[in-house]
Amino acid sequence: MTSDIDLHVGKRLRRRRRLLGLTQQALAEQVGIRFQQIQKYECGANRVSAARLFELSEALSVPVQYFYEGLSERDPFGSEDPTNIASDVLSKKETMDLVRAYYAMGEGPRKHLLDLAKSLDPGTKPTLRLVAP
Structure with a gap:
């Protein structure tokens, strides 16, 4: 069963991979797995183990904590603060x-x-500011 945390970690993984311009295949090769596994992590279908999360953090040049950023700020009732950028926007x-x-x-x-x-x-x-040509 997919949890909200698994989905959040997967979204953060996808966002960082895309920001670096990596394909799922390229990232998978760096950590020694198949690209289908990256797909499953990103959609939250498979939970990322601690060891794999560490390998992914190394491959993506981020601390492990990166994948959990934003979890504590989530509103349990689902209302959104209009001053925050939706996480969907950053993954497009x-x-x-x-x-x-x-x-x-x-x-x-x-x-x-x-x-x-x-x-x-x-x-x-x-x-x-207006700048003269």
């Missing part, structure tokens, strides 16, 4: 593509893009 391919493109830019363009994005949010004060 589009989000990962955007993050990769953002960090592929130089520091100057990144700052301008961030200022632009902030200026489009009605809840924040605009900090957009």
Whole structure:
């Protein structure tokens, strides 16, 4: 039976793997298992053992605690804080593509893009600066 914790660990595993641009196959090869096992971990169908979690944390360059981050902040009644980003958003391919493109830019363009994005949010004060060409 899949537990909420198994699902959470699987989502964190998928998010980190995608952020690093790894395929399930590539990650599986690093830890010496088949890609189908990674699929099962990510969807929560199989529970990740302590030893395997350690190997995955090494392969993904994160501490073991990474997989449990966010568990203690969960609301047991299911209500969501609108100031928090939904975990679904961070696991989408589009989000990962955007993050990769953002960090592929130089520091100057990144700052301008961030200022632009902030200026489009009605809840924040605009900090957009006009720069002469």
